[in-house]
Amino acid sequence: MSHTDSPGKLLLIGAPLGNTEDASVRLGRELSAADVIAAEDTRRLRRLADELGLDISGAVTSYFEGNEKQRTPQLLERLKTGATVALITDGGMPSVSDPGFRLVRAAVDAGIPVTSVPGPSAVTTALAISGLPSDRFCFEGFLPRKDGERRTRLTELADERRTLVFFESPRRIDASLDALAEAFGGDRAAVLCRELTKTYEEIRRGGLAELAAGAREDPPRGEITLVVAGANPTRATDAASLAAAVRVLVDDGVDRKEALKRVAVDHGVPKRDVYDAVLAERSTDRPI
Numbered sequence: 001m002s003h004t005d006s007p008g009k010l011l012l013i014g015a016p017l018g019n020t021e022d023a024s025v026r027l028g029r030e031l032s033a034a035d036v037i038a039a040e041d042t043r044r045l046r047r048l049a050d051e052l053g054l055d056i057s058g059a060v061t062s063y064f065e066g067n068e069k070q071r072t073p074q075l076l077e078r079l080k081t082g083a084t085v086a087l088i089t090d091g092g093m094p095s096v097s098d099p100g101f102r103l104v105r106a107a108v109d110a111g112i113p114v115t116s117v118p119g120p121s122a123v124t125t126a127l128a129i130s131g132l133p134s135d136r137f138c139f140e141g142f143l144p145r146k147d148g149e150r151r152t153r154l155t156e157l158a159d160e161r162r163t164l165v166f167f168e169s170p171r172r173i174d175a176s177l178d179a180l181a182e183a184f185g186g187d188r189a190a191v192l193c194r195e196l197t198k199t200y201e202e203i204r205r206g207g208l209a210e211l212a213a214g215a216r217e218d219p220p221r222g223e224i225t226l227v228v229a230g231a232n233p234t235r236a237t238d239a240a241s242l243a244a245a246v247r248v249l250v251d252d253g254v255d256r257k258e259a260l261k262r263v264a265v266d267h268g269v270p271k272r273d274v275y276d277a278v279l280a281e282r283s284t285d286r287p288i
Contacts, residue, residue: 007112008035008083012100014119017091017223018198020051022120028054030117034086036078038063038071040099041090063087064099072102079112091223092122097141097167122196123165126225129203130163130191133230137163143176150176154183158270161230168224170194177212180228183272184208186265189229195222209265242267242274243281 011030016022031037031049036059039045049056063071075085087094087103093116094100107114127134140157143166144150157164168176173192180190186209195201202220204211208228242263249259260278264271 006082007110008079008081008085010079010103010107010112010114011084011086012094012104012114012116013086013088014093014117014121015048015088015091017120017122017125017196018201020048022197023048023052024117024119027117027119028052030086031056031088033084034058035083036061036075036085038075038085038087038103040064040088044090045088058086063103068099068102072106075103076106076110076112079107080110092120093118096121096123096139120197122167122193122223122225125196126191126193126227127163127165129193130227131205132163132189132191132227134163137165139165142167142169143172143179145172147175147179150179151183154179155270155272158183158273159231161233163230164228166226166228168226170219170221170224173220173224173226174212174215176226177208177215181208181212182261182264183270184228184231185267185269186210186212191227192220193225193227194220196225198222239273239277239280242269242277246274246278247281 011034013027013030015027032054037045037056038061040063042060042062045056045060048054061071061075063075079085087100089098089100092098095104104114123139127137138160140153144153166176181188187207190206190208190211192204192211192215193202194204200222204214204220206214245263245266246256246259249262250256254262260271260274264274267274
């Protein structure tokens with residue numbers, strides 16, 4: 001380890017998602033040689049080091065969402081004085097819905113080299129085993145916690161044709177699946193992956209409504225990555241068709257609210273689109 005007036009180096013280290021055998025030889029070498037290790041959870045880092053038989057001689061400091069803002073300037077100063085700082089999260093790559101982006105941005109702006117020790121990623125692991133199209137996809141991270149903000153986000157994504165990947169907490173997965181089913185249609189294909197690479201890894205496949213019902217009946221625990229199929233462009237989604245479908249159901253005695261929901265599911269569109277189509281139909285004085 002050396003400290004000079006020349007800039008140091010920021011290393012982003014991809015940590016195993018759960019199975020420590022996924023750790024690379026380089027991961028062990030770089031952690032052992034780093035001047036500073038900024039870890040999302042220092043206890044988990046120590047356990048990883050023990051399991052891999054690593055001798056960590058550098059300074060270990062915590063770096064998580066709660067202290068990221070105040071800790072970044074301190075780490076940046078170490079980088080400026082020539083230190084090699086290794087950044088590691090609980091699992092996967094730093095800065096991908098995990099702490100790290102703030103420090104990476106600060107290092108880039110300061111002209112400090114940033115590189116990585118590539119490792120496992122829950123995003124690409126779940127995508128690969130999902131069986132859903134993976135040639136084009138988009139990662140959306142965690143959905144907003146508040147119902148209104150979540151609904152707005154999903155409405156924006158309802159027509160996205162690429163496969164979507166989300167992270168979610170087990171405490172909110174049932175509510176998020178219900179919101180996804182309402183926005184995208186209950187029959188939209190999805191794959192729920194929990195505890196990837198760990199002892200209790202589980203993969204659940206089905207439509208969004210089916211997965212939502214399953215989450216209520218048997219709540220999934222642990223870290224969850226959800227992969228959702230993109231929108232199907234072949235379904236009829238023009239306003240006139242949607243309004244006509246609602247009218248047919250209402251004429252058959254179906255409650256208007258239930259009719260809106262059924263048409264949204266059948267056509268694979270957000271319920272809001274169906275509601276807007278009905279309003280547009282009303283504006284032309286055609287009763288529904």
